[in-house]
Structures are given as structure tokens and as C-alpha cells.
Amino acid sequence: MLRILHDTNYDFIRWWKVMAAITVAFIVLGLGSLAIKPLNLSIEFTGGTLMQLEFTQPPDVGVIRSTLDQAAIHGAEIQQFGTNREFTVRAQNPAQVAAQSKGAEGISVTIERVLKQKFGENNLRVVRTEAVGPRVGDELKRGAIIAILLSFLITLVYLSIRFEWRFATAAVIATSHDVFTTIAFLKLMHLEISLTVVAGLLTVLGYSLNDTIIIFDRVRENLRKGRKETLYETLNRSINETLPRSVLTHATVLAATLSLLFFAGEVIRPFAWVMAFGIITGTFSSIYVAAPVLLWIERKWPRQTGARQTSSTATPTSRTRRSTATATR
Amino acid sequence: MSLKWRIAIIFGLIAASFWTLFPRTVVERVKRNGEFVYDTVRRVPLKRGLDLQGGMHLALEVDESKGPVADKSKAIDNALKVVRNRIDEFGVSEPVVQKAGNDRIIVELPGIDDPRRAQDVVQKSAFLEFQITDKTQALEKALPRLDALLKGKTVAAAVATPGVKKDTTASSAGLQSLFTADTSKKADSAKTDSAKAAAGTIGGPGAFSKLVQQGRGMPGEYYVAQTDVATVTQYLALPEVAAAMPPGKVLRWSSDTVSLGGRVYRGLYVLDAKPIITGEFLTDAKPNTSPTEGNLVQFTMNNEGARRFRTETGRHIKDYMAIVLDQRVMGQPPVIQSAIGANGQITMGGKDLQAAQDLALVLRAGSLPVPLKVADVRVIGASLGQDSIHKSIVAGSIAIALVVVIMLGYYRFSGALAVAALVLYILYTLAALAGFQAVLTLPGLAGFVLSIGIAVDANVLIFERIREELAHGKTVRTAIDEGFRHAMSAIVDSNVSTALTAAVLYQYGTGPVRGFAVTLLAGIAASMITSIFVVRTFYMIWLNRSRDAQTSLSI
Numbered sequence: 001m002l003r004i005l006h007d008t009n010y011d012f013i014r015w016w017k018v019m020a021a022i023t024v025a026f027i028v029l030g031l032g033s034l035a036i037k038p039l040n041l042s043i044e045f046t047g048g049t050l051m052q053l054e055f056t057q058p059p060d061v062g063v064i065r066s067t068l069d070q071a072a073i074h075g076a077e078i079q080q081f082g083t084n085r086e087f088t089v090r091a092q093n094p095a096q097v098a099a100q101s102k103g104a105e106g107i108s109v110t111i112e113r114v115l116k117q118k119f120g121e122n123n124l125r126v127v128r129t130e131a132v133g134p135r136v137g138d139e140l141k142r143g144a145i146i147a148i149l150l151s152f153l154i155t156l157v158y159l160s161i162r163f164e165w166r167f168a169t170a171a172v173i174a175t176s177h178d179v180f181t182t183i184a185f186l187k188l189m190h191l192e193i194s195l196t197v198v199a200g201l202l203t204v205l206g207y208s209l210n211d212t213i214i215i216f217d218r219v220r221e222n223l224r225k226g227r228k229e230t231l232y233e234t235l236n237r238s239i240n241e242t243l244p245r246s247v248l249t250h251a252t253v254l255a256a257t258l259s260l261l262f263f264a265g266e267v268i269r270p271f272a273w274v275m276a277f278g279i280i281t282g283t284f285s286s287i288y289v290a291a292p293v294l295l296w297i298e299r300k301w302p303r304q305t306g307a308r309q310t311s312s313t314a315t316p317t318s319r320t321r322r323s324t325a326t327a328t329r
Numbered sequence: 330m331s332l333k334w335r336i337a338i339i340f341g342l343i344a345a346s347f348w349t350l351f352p353r354t355v356v357e358r359v360k361r362n363g364e365f366v367y368d369t370v371r372r373v374p375l376k377r378g379l380d381l382q383g384g385m386h387l388a389l390e391v392d393e394s395k396g397p398v399a400d401k402s403k404a405i406d407n408a409l410k411v412v413r414n415r416i417d418e419f420g421v422s423e424p425v426v427q428k429a430g431n432d433r434i435i436v437e438l439p440g441i442d443d444p445r446r447a448q449d450v451v452q453k454s455a456f457l458e459f460q461i462t463d464k465t466q467a468l469e470k471a472l473p474r475l476d477a478l479l480k481g482k483t484v485a486a487a488v489a490t491p492g493v494k495k496d497t498t499a500s501s502a503g504l505q506s507l508f509t510a511d512t513s514k515k516a517d518s519a520k521t522d523s524a525k526a527a528a529g530t531i532g533g534p535g536a537f538s539k540l541v542q543q544g545r546g547m548p549g550e551y552y553v554a555q556t557d558v559a560t561v562t563q564y565l566a567l568p569e570v571a572a573a574m575p576p577g578k579v580l581r582w583s584s585d586t587v588s589l590g591g592r593v594y595r596g597l598y599v600l601d602a603k604p605i606i607t608g609e610f611l612t613d614a615k616p617n618t619s620p621t622e623g624n625l626v627q628f629t630m631n632n633e634g635a636r637r638f639r640t641e642t643g644r645h646i647k648d649y650m651a652i653v654l655d656q657r658v659m660g661q662p663p664v665i666q667s668a669i670g671a672n673g674q675i676t677m678g679g680k681d682l683q684a685a686q687d688l689a690l691v692l693r694a695g696s697l698p699v700p701l702k703v704a705d706v707r708v709i710g711a712s713l714g715q716d717s718i719h720k721s722i723v724a725g726s727i728a729i730a731l732v733v734v735i736m737l738g739y740y741r742f743s744g745a746l747a748v749a750a751l752v753l754y755i756l757y758t759l760a761a762l763a764g765f766q767a768v769l770t771l772p773g774l775a776g777f778v779l780s781i782g783i784a785v786d787a788n789v790l791i792f793e794r795i796r797e798e799l800a801h802g803k804t805v806r807t808a809i810d811e812g813f814r815h816a817m818s819a820i821v822d823s824n825v826s827t828a829l830t831a832a833v834l835y836q837y838g839t840g841p842v843r844g845f846a847v848t849l850l851a852g853i854a855a856s857m858i859t860s861i862f863v864v865r866t867f868y869m870i871w872l873n874r875s876r877d878a879q880t881s882l883s884i
Contacts, residue, residue: 221815
């Protein structure tokens, strides 16, 4: 029998302050940099035009830019996309977006016309065009925010029914933490936030929640067993007991994510990045956010009944108690 | 549940999956030699989204730039019918035309290779009017008024069109005299007459009149140099100019241009505002080509339309009738020789046969009750979609290979059971997607690849539990039972919460993201079935093979 991290007894929660400092620093760094440059939102949210172009010969990016400038399409972002013959052109500054309220296709028609004039009708092919008017962009933005908030609410209700409100709240707070770290990650990596990335974000939230639920399910079970130990110890025990599962599952999901990242092409790459980061932040938050928050809630609003009472009242002094417990083990 | 039943259910599901996924013959519209025809094709019944097969997605909303629309929802409902008619005739395989929200129409055209033409067909108002050209020289009479009005704005106009200024200084003839001269020369050949006019007679004292000159002798016809069209359009849009226009008349541009004496002109027509008849009585329209007039569209009116048309044209013998489509005069207004009945034609000028076909199509489908504008458009080339599918298959294969290696390496025999279950997982998920006619999108494919990694999670949970039970010294049979039982709550809770998230995504997502949510949901269901039910059955078969002889489990 091949075993990884079997029967471990790490004191995970002991390090929560250090971990809290690290994650807060990461979030502050990421969200703080928003003050310098805003999030890289895709045209789906801001409105604007995105075109993917395929040239027969590698073109000069400077020529593309000057051609667009002459056509009064200023500040378009021109990026290589895969090979050196494929490029994307993104026009999403406010003037262009406003022009699209008359008809979303306007800018893309101009771009195609001037570039074909410059490079020749047959030397360039438009592979993909996306043009979104300002109103649609606003609606999608609102839809994405509603989707995230609503999924939180539904999760909270479901977990409250299946567990109880303390667990539910801790799980949702852990998941919210992942929203912030993922946004910070997107910002620091300068990844474009599209609808697909938002779907990726929601997948990360679901995945992270899964992880928290697996641990909490163990906690629930261990609490029922009525051991004479503090909640702090129960949490640590549960995390250790589920550790082999966590490692295995993260390994298989990481395998799928990495194959997406390396083989599924440019369009899917931002999604794969989010997912890859999500595995890390999801695992992290299940241990270092959900557990400490649950401990904190238990201390503030202790349970009333039997065995659980000991765990909750013990929490304030749990750190000293735990150290003696590990020492004797 | 007895083992026999379990096996029967699994095989039943496999059979059902194969049946749903089996390539079948379907009737669909395919493109052949540039024409769409109905044909039977054999294919796996998995629907691909626009991002995978290429095509065009359009969201249209009411264009209120030319005046507000009172009841947008109702207007959109009416427009929807027209757009649907047009798209049905346009010839695309499996188009989608539907209302989204209260005030938007979604049009999805898979496999379209000429998006601009498709958009024209959808957006064209196709409002047809027949109007008699003005015989009262209303514009000439209004010219002094208009020039006076525009006096203050002349400077701006001159700056806007520097080319005109030169022409103006070169000529000295007054506009009114010019007009009289022109009309007296009616007998002359139209061409030379206009050429002369173009050569040396543009101009006049007024800002407006210097830009407009008499046409080829037809009452109500004027020419404006193509370079001045924008300026004149601006003038006409001014509210004070509109107020000073002759009452009961309208000005309409011609749809095409004429080249006279080296300069390009566009016709401007003064028409009686009240049309003698509109396109609402049209029953049929066909494209045709005539050796003398080029491409044209022949139309037929219904009885009532024919009767009105006959009466009205009978009243206007020797007058000129402009055929106005979407406020543009199509071709040269013909003179009415005698009363016209049910049939008529619209000449296309220099446009190609396809333009005639498209015009005939939109005329048959009826006019749009409100102008529509594009709120959002996505066009994806077919090759890009192919490429995406190919890459997703590569990524998926690699993901499967890695997961198989991990599971076999770590859990050995039990891992092999999980891998067998994974194969069934893939089969069931695809069958569910085909069965519910879900649309497969690129994010959906990515979600599917990802779900291969996530699908084994339930197995991992169960296997770890079984290991724990074995470590507690339980027999193989009890350990397996207990393992499944204990892992159940975690599996259910985690899968249900993920499913709830997917449901929210489905509700609030659009196109591609919706495809993602559907794949996720199908995957969750299939993963629950395979990891809990199928793997359990595998264990039962294994345990049954040699009764209680199984004392150790490879896990």
C-alpha cells in the first residue's frame, strides 16, 4: 500500500497568525495596486471591440498601430496571440465604447477596412470579432457580481441546513477570502478578466468550498464521537485525517489544470491560470481561514450542549492546552 | 439491491449512452455550391456552440436615435417575427432567433461566412414606399428662405467643405436663372444637359443653393456633389431648416450616384410626403436580371394593393414615381405611362445579383416595425472553432492519462476500478450532454477536462475511508461497506454545493458560460453515479467471485 502523509499529526492551526499575515499581505499588495492601475476587464464588461487577426506574413506591430491611429482608433491594445502571425486588437477606451452605443459593430468594421487597405485584402483574415456595446457590458458586469453574491447566499443557506450556522459562516468567509486572493492574483498577473474567468472564479469557489466541506464533515463526525478534546484539537485532527485525500485530489485536479494551461490554447489559458491558483488558495483557506474563523465564532457564540461545550469554552486557552497535548502524544 | 440489478442498471446506462451518442442521420441545412439545401448528414448528436463551430451571434435592440419608441417590448415582439422570417429564408443551419429580456433580440447563425451580409439582412428596415416626385418646384420656392437661414452658418460650411469654395468663385450664374434655363432645355438629351450643368453652373449666392443643382429635367430631382452630401445632410438635419422646408414634401437621397463630367453626384429628390402606397401590400418579391436594366427585384401586390396602386397611378399619369426603400430612392424614378396594377419592379443600379436576392428576401419577410441596432456582436471563424476542439481533445487526453497514472500508481487494483469508473464517467457525461441537447462551448470543454480531475475526488474520499477502516482491523467486506457509508455525507455535501454554484452560473451566465455550467452539472451527476454506485458494484463483483476468500484488498 502506497501511502502519502498517512497518520500525520501536524499542528496546522498553530501557524495561523503567520499565514494570516502572508495572505493579508498578498491581498493588500494585489488590491493596493488597483490604485495604480485598474483591473484588466475584458470588453464583455467594459464594452469595446476585440478582433483576432491572422496575417499571411508576420506583420510589423508598429504599422498596425499607426494604421489604427490614422483611422482615429487610439490606444488600441495590440497583442501577439500564439504564433507571430496572429494578433489581437482590443479597442476599449471610453471614446470607442461610446461610439459603439450607436451600433456595436462600427469600430470593428473600421478596423478591418483600414487594415485590409494597408496590408492587402488577402494578406489578413479576421478569425474572431467580438464587439460589445456599453449597455450590454454594464449588464454583464452586474450579472457577474449577482452570480457571485447569490452563490454565496445559497451556499450559506445550504450549509446552515446541513451543518449549522457556525460552520456555514466559517465556510463562506473562507470562500470570500478566495475571491480576494484570486482577484489579487489576477491583478498581479495582469490577466484579463472575461466571463470565462469569472466562471473559473466561481469554479474555484466551488472547489475551495468542497475542500472546506470535506474537513468540516470530519469535524462534524469527530465532534459526534465526543472525544475529550478541544475544538482546536478536533480541527487539527480532522485536517490531518483528511490530508491524504487532499493531496490526492489536488494532484489529479492539478494534472487536469496543467494540461489545460499548456495544451488547451490561448483562449482557455486565463481560465487555467485562475484554476491553478484556485487549487492553492482553496487548500490554504480551508485550513487557515475556515478553521481559525470557526474557532473564533465558537469562542464568541459558544454552543450549549454537552461535549461541544468543553470545546468552545476551552478555545481561549487552547493554544497552551494544545501544546501540552502534543507534548504528551 | 441485488448485484444482478446493479449490473443490469450499469449496462442499461451504457446502452442508453451509446444509443444517445451513436452517430445518427439528421436532416439539416448544409451549404453546397454556395447554396443552402436540406440534406441528410450523419453525425454524433452533440451540439456545438458558436465558439466551437464558428458563426455569428448578434444581439439587437431598438434604435431610438431617430425618435423614441413607446412600447419597446411590443415593438421587439413584432420585430422578432420579421427577423425570424428573414433568417428562415436566409438559409442557415439551425439558426436561433429569440427574445432576450424585454427589449433585445438574440440571433445566432452558425457557420456563417459573410457576417456583414447576414447583419444587413437582419437589420434592414425594408420599408417600401412609392412617392410621386414634386411638380410644384417647392424647393426652388423655399431656397431663398433656406439660404437666409443658413447665412450665419455659411462660414462653418465653407470651412467644412473647402473644395466647394473654389467652384463657387469660378461661377457667377444665379441659381434661379439656372433652373429656368434647365427646364426650358427639357428636350435636350439628359446627359449633355447635366454635364453642362456640372461643368460650369454650380454656385449661387446662398449657402444652401450653391450646393444643390437641378437634375436631368425630371421635376423634383436635384444633384448634390458627392463631396457635399455630408454638408447638405447636416443642413437638412437642422431644426430650423426642417421647419422652413415646403410643407407636405420630403427630401430623399438617391441610393446610388451618377458620374457627370468627371464629378460624382448623388441625387436628391423632393417627393410628396404622402406615399401613394407602401410595401405592406406586397405578397411576393423575386430577384431577376434584365439585359437592359441589370439586376432588379420584381414584386407582386395583393388584390387590395393592386387596386389602390391602379387607382393612384391612374391619377398620376405622366408623373414620376420614386420607389423609396428605407428613405432612399431606388434608381431613377420612372415616368408613369399608364395605370400600374399588381406587378412592379425595383432596379438595383449597379449592385450585384446577391443584393437583389437579399432585397427580395427582406421585402418578402416584411418590414421591421422599428429600426434595430446591434448591441453586441461576436463572429468566430470556423477554423478557430476546429482548432479549439482539437486543442481541447489534446488537453483532455493528457489530463486523463495523468489522472490514470496517479490513480493506478497510488491505489493499484482499487485505482483500476476507479479508472474503469472514470471511463464510464466520460461516457455518461457526454451522453447526458447529448440527451439534454446541451450546447457544448469552449469553456464547457475546459470545464469537462477539469471535471476529469475532480471526478475522482469521490473515489479518493471513499478509498481513504476504506483504508482507515482496514487500519482499524476490519475485514475487507466490512471496510468497504463502512468506507462507502462514511464517505457519503462528504461526497453529497460537496457535490450539492458545487451543483448549486453551477445552477447560479447557468441562470446568470450567457452563451459560453452557460455551456460551462451545463457541463459542470452533467459532470456532477455522472460523477456521483460512477463513484458511488458503479465502483461499489465493482467491489461487490470482486467480493462475490470467491465468496469470503478475499482477505486482502489492494488499495
